[in-house]
Each structure stands twice: as structure tokens, then as C-alpha cells.
Amino acid sequence: MADVKLPEGWCISEIGEISLKCTQRAPKTGEDFIYVDIGSINRELKIIESPQYLSGDNAPSRARKVIEKGDVLVSLTRPNLNAVALVTDNYDGQIASTGFEVIKPLLVNSEYIFSLTRSLHFIDSISGVVQGALYPAAKSSDVQKYEFxxxxxxxxKVIAEKLDALLxxxxxxxxxxxxxxQILxxxxxxxxxxxxxGKLTEEWRKTKTLKPVSELFSKYTYVKNSANLAEKPFRVDEIVETxxxxxxWVRLAKITEIVSGIAKGSKSNEETMLLPYLRxxxxxxxxxDLNEVKKIPVPASKFEKLKLISGDILFNEGGDIDKLGRGWIWQEQIENCIHQNHVFRARPYCDEISSKFISFYGxxxxxxxxLREGTQSVNLANxxxxxLSxxxxxxxxxEEQTEIVRRVEQLFAFAxxxxxQVQDALLRVNNLTQSILAKAFRGELTEQWRAENPDLISGENSAETLLAKIKAERETAKPKKKTAK
Incomplete structure (x- = not known):
């Protein structure tokens, strides 16, 4: 920052020149204290949010740094994540982790220094010199030598107030x-x-004369062994909607052929084919999600039975509850693809059954x-x-299935x-924060204020004079060296 053109009355300084060294101590046995570690910082809000309440008997070895109101905490671990916070009065005198660099501003505005640590220039500066590849950490000197x-x-004070309001x-x-x-x-x-x-097409239905659904079933026959499931009478509690x-109301087995996939590593003495398969x-x-589709050897005799074709409806067997029954339509995105045994495919018996409508319902x-009919434990279900049948x-x-699919897709496209647009707006908002901070540290937010208050930025009130006062104060605050006996 040495080549930056500064506003009148400003100067360049290092963090170490305007702050005091943080004192350290081990918590005493039986002492109750609040412990602020890296996990206590809300990185989004830049506040201390969830500290631990500990006794000195259980204090971790990193609980050493004494913090006071107005101190600025900067995480040295993964500094690119910018876990920083301003110490408020409810944490005055408590203990922080040695994983923080504690900036203790002297004769300068703490809120100004705190805002500085949120700036992209500060983040990039201390992140650019991180040590180690797997668990990067900045050094104390990286923070202390930061020029601003x-x-x-x-x-x-004026800059800090303006930033508070704008941010x-x-x-x-x-x-x-x-x-x-979440609303979407x-x-x-x-x-x-x-x-x-049927509510989405209620008005549409009034203007149409539709063929009865029952006529559909004369156009095909069930796959062998599925008739009993397809025609099983409904229980009262199964029909939950009018x-x-x-x-x-029909069973899925009445309108689709349902097949389970193949287990990975299935042994076979016959010729195999190396095929992509859905997990x-x-x-x-x-x-x-077809970003990573693996291949497995499959017996050639099973290929035709397992091969997915456009219009196949896929359902997950489960695992954790979120995966239970979820699925979508295969549209032959990958040639000769089959499916895992934990994925079922339901193939409509005729063209008058819309795969997308069935999947929407599933x-x-x-x-x-x-969830009701499957097997489930605390977090697992299948x-x-x-x-499924x-x-x-x-x-x-x-006709109505087609209209429903059209309307749903139209509304989903709108969402x-x-x-x-929201994602783009969030990106602009995040950039706006950094833009405001950059303007603040170039003096652009207070340009008019400086013109109106020349006496407050010159002479005895200039930053150069302030820096000299801080230097004198730091010398006074230094502990005196012990004289050797």
C-alpha cells in the first residue's frame, strides 16, 4: 500500500505500530471462564456467537490469550475464510485461543481496525503467505506487518459510523x-x-371432454407375476386425497414394469460387458446428476433387461431418509447405461402414461x-x-397428464x-460489501467531511501526529527489563 495516494492528513502504518502485544496466561484451577476458539466465530456475521463456558480444570492448552473489549480477533487458521470478530464488553477479560492473532488497538478506533480486517486486501494479504498445504495457517507476523x-x-470514527450504517x-x-x-x-x-x-388444472378440465382412464388398461397386459400387486385392493388409509x-387411483405396478438393478461386483462365468451404471x-x-457415472462389468445376458431407455422412471431404494424414493426420468443421456440394485426403474406400459407426471407424484x-410403508430407523429408510409396486x-x-406436465414445467422454469436472478443479486451484494470497504479505506466515504472539517485532519490532529503519540505510548507500556543481580 506504500504507493497508494492518500487523502490529506492520512499516513501508512502497520498493524504492529498501532497495537499492543496481547498478554497470555493459563486459566487457574477452579476458575470459570468463557473460552473463544475459532469455532466460536460466525464467519458470515463476523461476531463471537457460540463460545464455550469452561473451568480452568478443563482448559485446553490453546486457551491462553487474554482478550478485552475493543480487541480484534483474527483467525490464523485458514485466514481466507476470514473468521474475524470485535470483542464486545460481555467477553472483556475472557480467554481466547492461541489460534487467533489478537489486535489490541492503541489510541485508534477499534471499529475502524475491525472493518479493515474484513477487507479483501487484508484477507488476500495474510492468505497469500499461508504456511502448509493441508492445514494452512498465517503467522502472527503476517498480521502485525500488514500495511494499511x-x-x-x-x-x-466517522468512517466506522458510515460503514456501520452502509454494511x-x-x-x-x-x-x-x-x-x-426457501420460499421458492x-x-x-x-x-x-x-x-x-387436480387443482392445477381444475379450470382447464371444465372445458374438456376426456376419455375415461379405465379405457387405458385394455391396451396392454401386465408383466408376469405383477398382476397380484397391480390389482391389490386399496386400504382406507392409503387413499389420502380426493x-x-x-x-x-392405480398401483404403480398396474401402469409400469418395475425392475431392480444389478449389484456391483456380481460374479458371473459368462461373457461380461463394461457398462456405465447409475448409482x-x-x-x-x-x-x-451425471457428473460422475462409473462403469462395472455386467453379464451380457442381463444387458437387455437392465438397459435404460428414454422415459424410464427412476426411484431410489433409500439409505438416508432424504434419498428415499427420490428420482427422475431417464432420457438416454448416456448410451448403454444400466442401473444399480439400489435404484429401481419403472417403465410405463404404454404411451398414454406420462413418465414425468408419475415422477412428479413420486x-x-x-x-x-x-416413509409410512417402508422400513426405517432413526435416520435411515428404504x-x-x-x-414400490x-x-x-x-x-x-x-390429455390432462400432458397439460399438468406442461404447467408444472412452466412454473418451475419461472422459479x-x-x-x-437471486444468485446473481447475492454475488453483487457480496461484491458491494468489498466495494464499500475499499472506498472507505481510500477516503472516498469521508471526502465531503474532510472538506468541512480541515482542522480535524491536520497539524496536531493528523495521522502522522497520532502515530507519534502511539509510538510514545507503546514505549511507556513496554515492561521494564529486569536488571541482573
Whole structure:
């Protein structure tokens, strides 16, 4: 920063020139204290949020640094994450980890120094000299030798006040923006709920004459051994929704052929083919993650049975509860792809069954069914082929299935557009914080104030004079050397 053109009355200083050395001590046996470690810092809000309340008997070896109100804590561990905080009066006299560099400002404004540690220039400066590849940590000297523009004391206070006001507005905007993805998630869920209950197409249905769904079943025959499941009567507690008169409740086995995949490492004496296969991790709720699709050897005789074709509906067997029953449509993105034994595929028997409509239902209301009918423990749950086959589906006529899919995709595309705009806005807000800080440390926020208050930035009130006073104060504060006897 030595080549930066400074405003009138400013000068360049190092952190070590305007601060005192932090004292250290080991907590006494039986002493109760608040311990602030790296994990106690909320990196987003830049505050001490969750310190530990300890006794000296249980104090960790790193609990050594005595902190006071107005001190600035800078984490030396992974400094690029910028875990910094200003010590408030409720932590005055407590103990912090030696993993912090504790800046103890002397005769300068603590809020100004704290804002400085949030700046990208400071972060990049101490992160650029980190030590070690796996667990990078800055050194105390990296912080102490950091050069920065020092304004006169009166201007420091004005800058700190302006930053408080401006950054509070930025944080408020950021908080509102961060809430929108959750709102959109609830919106998508409500769209699916309305779609699979007939409410989304209620007005549309009044203008149409639709073929009865029952006519559909004369166009195909079930796969062998599935008839018993397909025609199993519904229990009263399985039908949890009222559907339009033109719709019909059916078992998934009545409208699709359901097949489990192949286990990795299955042994076979016959010729094998090395094929890509979908795992549980690839099958997400409402989309497929195909960034990493592995290959396994598969018996050639099983290829045709396991090969995925466009329109196949995929369902996860489970694992943790979030994975239970989630899935989406295969659209032949990868040639000759098969699926893992923990992924089921349901193949519609005819073109008058919309794969997307069935998957919409499975990803929304179907999840409750899987949780109720599947096997589950505290955080784990799974379904088997029989449970999936018995999944109740509220099936509309094909014309309405098509209209529902069109409307859902249109509304989801609208939500995706908003989400992208929110992400772009969040990026601009994050950049705005750094832009405001950069302007502050160039003196741009207080340009008019300086013009109106020339006496407060010159002569005895200049930063040069302040720095001389700090130097004299630091000399006075130094402990006297012991004279040898």
C-alpha cells in the first residue's frame, strides 16, 4: 500500500505500530471462564456467537490469550475464510485461543481496525503467505506487518459510523435474498401438490371432454407375476386425497414394469460387458446428476433387461431418509447405461402414461407413502420392490397428464429464473460489501467531511501526529527489563 495516494492528513502504518502485544496466561484451577476458539466465530456475521463456558480444570492448552473489549480477533487458521470478530464488553477479560492473532488497538478506533480486517486486501494479504498445504495457517507476523492507510482519529470514527450504517443495509438485503430459495422451494412443492391433486388444472378440465382412464388398461397386459400387486385392493388409509371424477387411483405396478438393478461386483462365468451404471448418488429428486457415472462389468445376458431407455422412471431404494424414493426420468443421456440394485426403474406400459407426471407424484406426495410403508430407523429408510409396486398413483387421462406436465414445467422454469436472478443479486451484494470497504479505506466515504472539517485532519490532529503519540505510548507500556543481580 506504500504507493497508494492518500487523502490529506492520512499516513501508512502497520498493524504492529498501532497495537499492543496481547498478554497470555493459563486459566487457574477452579476458575470459570468463557473460552473463544475459532469455532466460536460466525464467519458470515463476523461476531463471537457460540463460545464455550469452561473451568480452568478443563482448559485446553490453546486457551491462553487474554482478550478485552475493543480487541480484534483474527483467525490464523485458514485466514481466507476470514473468521474475524470485535470483542464486545460481555467477553472483556475472557480467554481466547492461541489460534487467533489478537489486535489490541492503541489510541485508534477499534471499529475502524475491525472493518479493515474484513477487507479483501487484508484477507488476500495474510492468505497469500499461508504456511502448509493441508492445514494452512498465517503467522502472527503476517498480521502485525500488514500495511494499511491510517486516517486521523476523528475521521476513523466517522468512517466506522458510515460503514456501520452502509454494511447494515447490505446485510439486511443479503438476509432477504437468502430467504428466497426457501420460499421458492415451498413454491415448487405447492405446485406439485396442486398438480397431482387436480387443482392445477381444475379450470382447464371444465372445458374438456376426456376419455375415461379405465379405457387405458385394455391396451396392454401386465408383466408376469405383477398382476397380484397391480390389482391389490386399496386400504382406507392409503387413499389420502380426493381426486377428480375423471381420474383413477392405480398401483404403480398396474401402469409400469418395475425392475431392480444389478449389484456391483456380481460374479458371473459368462461373457461380461463394461457398462456405465447409475448409482443412488446419481439419482436426485427431480434431476439426474451425471457428473460422475462409473462403469462395472455386467453379464451380457442381463444387458437387455437392465438397459435404460428414454422415459424410464427412476426411484431410489433409500439409505438416508432424504434419498428415499427420490428420482427422475431417464432420457438416454448416456448410451448403454444400466442401473444399480439400489435404484429401481419403472417403465410405463404404454404411451398414454406420462413418465414425468408419475415422477412428479413420486417426488412429492409419494415420499410420505414411502416413509409410512417402508422400513426405517432413526435416520435411515428404504423401500423394496413390493413397496414400490404398491405405490398408489392418482392417474388422470393422458390429455390432462400432458397439460399438468406442461404447467408444472412452466412454473418451475419461472422459479428457476428467479433463483438465478437471486444468485446473481447475492454475488453483487457480496461484491458491494468489498466495494464499500475499499472506498472507505481510500477516503472516498469521508471526502465531503474532510472538506468541512480541515482542522480535524491536520497539524496536531493528523495521522502522522497520532502515530507519534502511539509510538510514545507503546514505549511507556513496554515492561521494564529486569536488571541482573
Amino acid at each position: 492507510p491510517l486516517p486521523p482519529l476523528a475521521e476513523q 447494515a443495509q447490505v446485510d439486511s438485503a443479503k438476509t432477504r435474498l437468502e430467504q428466497i430459495p 422451494k415451498r413454491f415448487r412443492q405447492s405446485v406439485l401438490t396442486a398438480a397431482v391433486s 381426486i377428480p371424477n375423471s381420474w383413477m 443412488v448418488a446419481n439419482v436426485q429428486r427431480g434431476y439426474l 417426488n412429492s406426495n409419494g415420499k410420505d407413502y414411502f 423401500i423394496n420392490k413390493t413397496t 404398491l405405490l398408489p398413483i392418482p392417474l388422470p387421462p393422458i 428457476d429464473t428467479i433463483e438465478k
